[in-house]
Amino acid sequence: MLLVNSTGVIVTQQATTTTVSVRALWQQQLAEAYRDPEALLHALKLDPSAFKQHSKARQLFPLMVPKPFVAQMRPGDPNDPLLRQVLPLSDEFHSPAGYSADPLGEQQSPIPGMLHKYRSRLLLIVKGGCAVNCRYCFRRHFPYAEQRLDNATLQQVCEYIAQHPDINEVILSGGDPLMANDRQLDNLLDRLEQLPQLRRLRIHSRLPVVIPARLTDTLRQRLNASRLQTILVLHANHANEISAELTTALKQWHQSGIHLLNQSVLLRGVNDSAEVLSQLSEALFAADVIPYYLHQLDKVDGASHFAVSDERARQLWQQMLAQLPGFLVPKLVREIHGEASKTPIMPNLEDSGV
Numbered sequence: 001m002l003l004v005n006s007t008g009v010i011v012t013q014q015a016t017t018t019t020v021s022v023r024a025l026w027q028q029q030l031a032e033a034y035r036d037p038e039a040l041l042h043a044l045k046l047d048p049s050a051f052k053q054h055s056k057a058r059q060l061f062p063l064m065v066p067k068p069f070v071a072q073m074r075p076g077d078p079n080d081p082l083l084r085q086v087l088p089l090s091d092e093f094h095s096p097a098g099y100s101a102d103p104l105g106e107q108q109s110p111i112p113g114m115l116h117k118y119r120s121r122l123l124l125i126v127k128g129g130c131a132v133n134c135r136y137c138f139r140r141h142f143p144y145a146e147q148r149l150d151n152a153t154l155q156q157v158c159e160y161i162a163q164h165p166d167i168n169e170v171i172l173s174g175g176d177p178l179m180a181n182d183r184q185l186d187n188l189l190d191r192l193e194q195l196p197q198l199r200r201l202r203i204h205s206r207l208p209v210v211i212p213a214r215l216t217d218t219l220r221q222r223l224n225a226s227r228l229q230t231i232l233v234l235h236a237n238h239a240n241e242i243s244a245e246l247t248t249a250l251k252q253w254h255q256s257g258i259h260l261l262n263q264s265v266l267l268r269g270v271n272d273s274a275e276v277l278s279q280l281s282e283a284l285f286a287a288d289v290i291p292y293y294l295h296q297l298d299k300v301d302g303a304s305h306f307a308v309s310d311e312r313a314r315q316l317w318q319q320m321l322a323q324l325p326g327f328l329v330p331k332l333v334r335e336i337h338g339e340a341s342k343t344p345i346m347p348n349l350e351d352s353g354v
């Protein structure tokens with residue numbers, strides 16, 4: 001028997017025993033994610049036979065999509081911008097020059113699961129896995145799907161932070177850090193809060209976008225109670241991803257003093273129009289989220305069909321400037337291996353007639 005209580009927790013009661021196991025709603029929804037393209041296409045009223053030629057691409061990176069995200073897709077539309085982000089395509093076998101498995105050189109680090117590329121920010125890979133497999137992701141080739149931050153590693157990380165006084169912000173990343181449960185995150189925060197040099201805690205996650213129920217009250221209250229200023233950086237690429245349920249939860253988080261930002265990836269066939277990007281900014285701000293970054297795609301094997309040229313990216317960005325208030329125009333950047341920060345993609349002065 002399944003009972004959903006007022007906090008969204010599903011209580012599974014087995015009539016034959018006295019055992020009561022508690023699983024949060026988001027964990028239930030995670031377990032029920034689509035992993036079979038045919039079942040996904042069926043749910044969207046699309047013809048699976050048209051997909052046959054693409055099915056091999058699943059071997060490159062498995063399909064995984066939670067149902068609340070599928071509910072935001074348009075049934076019957078094979079070009080739906082949300083579907084395009086998750087459906088394997090035979091295009092993934094193309095690997096043009098300049099594309100590689102590890103474009104950011106991240107598969108080397110002094111402590112596994114820790115990246116210290118930018119002076120004041122330390123990035124921790126809390127969980128290697130994600131709730132959704134995005135076809136454009138630069139992490140699609142990473143060997144760390146099951147990686148998690150264990151206590152021994154966390155101890156090493158805390159020592160590393162103490163030895164690097166410039167670090168004032170810890171970024172929880174992944175995979176997706178919100179794949180960790182609320183208790184694990186609570187423990188992690190307890191440790192980080194003891195380091196006086198830290199001012200901020202940032203969480204980069206796509207999980208709330210695909211499963212809004214991940215924004216639990218427990219986690220919200222824990223972050224609100226932290227002495228660290230907390231920032232949640234969402235990862236949404238299209239206005240259709242910002243559901244009413246997600247908006248409600250985000251507004252509540254914002255009211256609890258959590259800063260909300262968003263980063264997107266510029267993706268051909270998904271959001272490569274000024275109108276779509278402007279709608280995304282508007283939908284984000286309606287949920288109290290500020291657009292932070294618009295990333296040029298990392299040149300990862302299997303994602304070249306999503307690429308948008310820099311020239312086109314600059315053009316789109318200038319069109320956004322003309323349509324939106326400045327605070328709703330994200331910074332257009334790319335990540336270059338070895339640079340001290342994300343690298344802004346500057347408008348061409350010739351383009352603007354200067």
Ligand SMILES: *Cc1c(COP(=O)(O)O)cnc(C)c1O
Nearest residue numbers: 115116117118121122123171342
């Ligand atoms: C992107 C990134 C950060 C954060 O950079 P900001 O510009 O502060 O958002 C930190 N560490 C690593 C390894 C990154 O890739």
Ligand code: SF4
Nearest residue numbers: 130133134137175206
């Ligand atoms: S790391 Fe982010 S973009 Fe990559 S698969 Fe996970 S959720 Fe998607």
